[in-house]
Amino acid sequence: MKESKEIFLRYFRDLYESEKTAYDLYSDFLVTSKDEVINKKIEKIKNDEEKHMEIAKKIITLIEESA
């Protein structure tokens, strides 16, 4: 079955939301955790999740440009 453009947009919007959920999750973790070493690593992951949100947005833009 061939998906339409809107379906792809919904897929990647879900991906964007997942990345945002992950971002929030790590943000809450950083508030809770007091271990600096761990927090440093999680902070890096949180930043990556922020980039992933940008990547998701960029993919959405590419999908919109397609067809």
Add this chain to the structure above:
Amino acid sequence: MKLSLGSKISISTVLTILFFGTIATLSVYILVQKTVIDLEKDGLQLLAKNSTREINRLFFDTQQIAETIAIQPELVAYLQEGDYDYDVNRLLDFYNIADRFSSIYIMDRSGDTLAATDQSFIGQNYAFRDYFQTALYGKSAIDLAVGVTTKETGYYISTPVRDNDGAILGVVVIKMKPELISQLVVPSGLTGVGHVMLVDNYGVIIYSDKKDRVYKSLGGLNEFERQEVSKLKKYADLKLEGLDYELVYEKIKSGKKNGIIEFYDKADREEEILVFNRIGNFPFFLVYEEETESFSSSAVNTSMLLSLFVALAAIMAAIIIVALSRNYLAPIKAIKQALDDIGSNKFGGRVIVKTGDELGDLAKALNDMMSKIENSQADFNQKIKKRTSDLEKFNRLMVGREMRMMELKKEVDRLQRGISRSKQMSCKEGLTEGLDFEEKVIRELESFYIFKVNNSDILKKNRQKILRLLKILIEDSKRHYNVINEIIEKYERK
């Protein structure tokens, strides 16, 4: 002790009256004493003067009688011609009216008594007597002596009997009874407690109401005076002891005819006043003696009377002032009651004072003040009432808002508790959730997204770009998975 205003005024006034009354009493005492003593001195001097005048008149009259007898022709003839048949005694008896004199007698030039009303005198020789010697010199004389014949004291008044040529033939002598003199003096002076003394020119007391003073000297005779008196045989063999009145005797000897002396009598132990007066030109002095204390008693009595008046005045003043002050100060109680009412926030009462003085003004001012306060309070209560009403409205509004705020607060609390719960999630649980997420993302990207993108026609144009981006996501997620997994393992090792 709390004293009322009335009591303070009364006590102050009474003390003031007593203070000035005491000063007045003392002043009056001093002034009255001085005045009374001065008056008494004047009175004593007057008394002495009058008594002296009377004695002087008696002496003078007796002397006149003696001189009258001396010029009787029968007597002159009797002495001149030796006409002893003439009854001289009858002549002498004629002049001795009512036996007024002790004796009237006639002496010849040799001092022999030729005739006398008292027969015991006849044949006696009194040539040694001073009064005889003086008469022989042609002068009338008066002397006092104790009779050598009668041993009685007498006043001897002598005068010469002359012939027509003035030659002295003999002497007429009248011997006066001492009682005649003593009748003329007031024995107890002015006050009834004084004394009187009649002294001769030697200061010898020849009469006194105090018998123990008679024939004593005022100040004591010196040796010369004692010999002189002895030679004249005036006082027979009497000792003539001295008394403590030297001051008077000194004045008499110095020739003073009268005077007044204040001195302390050591014998009587009292302050005394002595007034002395010479009796005419005769060698006798009348001395009055008074105790100063007897004069002072008048001043004391006057001052006591005044003190009594002052004390009565103080008592009367106290009674009157207490009564008046109670009357005058009565409005103060009403004013105090009004002030107490003000203190109790009662402003409705009014003070009724119709004295028309400062208290009345004070009461009026107080009433005005209470009236203003009452009005102000009414206005204030009105404002308070309105303000209370406004506040009640505001309060109701605020209560509504408060209720809403409380509800909002409860909501906030509920939300905060939810957040707090998620924050309280344990680190491990958070990491596990992250690990599951990463695993899920890897699986979905590799099995779903890559597949869909690769098989989509519509993404043909940007497929490679999208796939490249997806690979970045997959690689990152795998790296995340490993990192999180390592951390979880570390937790578990701990």
